[in-house]
Amino acid sequence: MQFAVPPRKGPVAPPSTRSSSLTFQRRKQLKTITTLSIALFTLFLLLSQLFYSSTETAAAARGTPGLVIVTVLDHTLYGDHYLQKIIKNREHYAQRHGYTNFFANLSDYDSYIGYAPRSWGIVPVLRHAMAKHPSSTYFFHLDAHALFMDPSKTLDAHLLNKHRLEALMRRDVPIVPPDSIIKTFSHLRSDDIDLMITTDAEDLSTGSFVLRQGDFARFFLDTWFDPLYRSYNFAKAETHTLEHVVQWHPTALARLALIPQRVINAYSKDSPSAGVDGTYKDGDLVIRFFGCDTDPERNCERELDPYYSLWAKKLKFE
Numbered sequence: 001m002q003f004a005v006p007p008r009k010g011p012v013a014p015p016s017t018r019s020s021s022l023t024f025q026r027r028k029q030l031k032t033i034t035t036l037s038i039a040l041f042t043l044f045l046l047l048s049q050l051f052y053s054s055t056e057t058a059a060a061a062r063g064t065p066g067l068v069i070v071t072v073l074d075h076t077l078y079g080d081h082y083l084q085k086i087i088k089n090r091e092h093y094a095q096r097h098g099y100t101n102f103f104a105n106l107s108d109y110d111s112y113i114g115y116a117p118r119s120w121g122i123v124p125v126l127r128h129a130m131a132k133h134p135s136s137t138y139f140f141h142l143d144a145h146a147l148f149m150d151p152s153k154t155l156d157a158h159l160l161n162k163h164r165l166e167a168l169m170r171r172d173v174p175i176v177p178p179d180s181i182i183k184t185f186s187h188l189r190s191d192d193i194d195l196m197i198t199t200d201a202e203d204l205s206t207g208s209f210v211l212r213q214g215d216f217a218r219f220f221l222d223t224w225f226d227p228l229y230r231s232y233n234f235a236k237a238e239t240h241t242l243e244h245v246v247q248w249h250p251t252a253l254a255r256l257a258l259i260p261q262r263v264i265n266a267y268s269k270d271s272p273s274a275g276v277d278g279t280y281k282d283g284d285l286v287i288r289f290f291g292c293d294t295d296p297e298r299n300c301e302r303e304l305d306p307y308y309s310l311w312a313k314k315l316k317f318e
């Protein structure tokens, strides 16, 4: 009982009497070992840091880490049978290339949209997607009424890659078709770009664009969603607002690349107002059934079905 000692946690320094008993030689050895260990540990830290940052930059240069496909689903207008096809098609595409899907239930955003048209939902949904995926770089908003038709294409090789984007950028052309006075800047390089978007014959297409997360994206989404614009009653709500923003804010125009429509926004043959060479051709990345949701004569599911079957059949033969 007299030897009972309180339990101790962790290593305990040796009593100083012991260290004084160490010979000079032994102390020198200890010092060398300590110095060596510290040096090795530092080297290890440095190397791991170097390795870590080099994989990071390699990934950033490749351009696709954490690409998020953003889809707004309106469960109040469309049944599960139809929406599940859209979800399945996007899940397959994302899984194949390591992308992430962000499916939003439009009803969850009603309080942000207020009395404005529900098509405004894409802006708070994008903000939400970015908040949910803070380390993802690119956010691809693709309207629900669309299918990935050539899943072998990566968005990197097809659009985001520096050289590819450089080649796709349409310079010094009217930003709003057919002939707005404001034209896309001709001096921009792919490094300047945060927003990649197309036009059809009439408008900038809000139904398919890629936005890079960062300071610009925050400014851009806030500006786009300004309450003044939402209450202004533009005939085409968020589309006309976007056209206003890019024509009146050179800050936005300086980050924008207009790319050929079919790269991310090919229209089905039943869609009105496809741009020049904007109609879907076999081999395009996506097909959009533009306007199928607003034209009472049309039916989104009936239009989508044959292309969905084609896509499903193609998968079987891969």
Ligand SMILES: *[C@@H]1O[C@H](CO)[C@@H](O)[C@H](O)[C@H]1NC(C)=O
Pocket (backbone or CB within 6 Å): 075, 105, 106, 107, 108
């Ligand atoms: C979508 O959100 C609404 C309201 O938040 C909810 O009532 C509804 O069940 C949701 N639908 C689905 C399919 O998650």
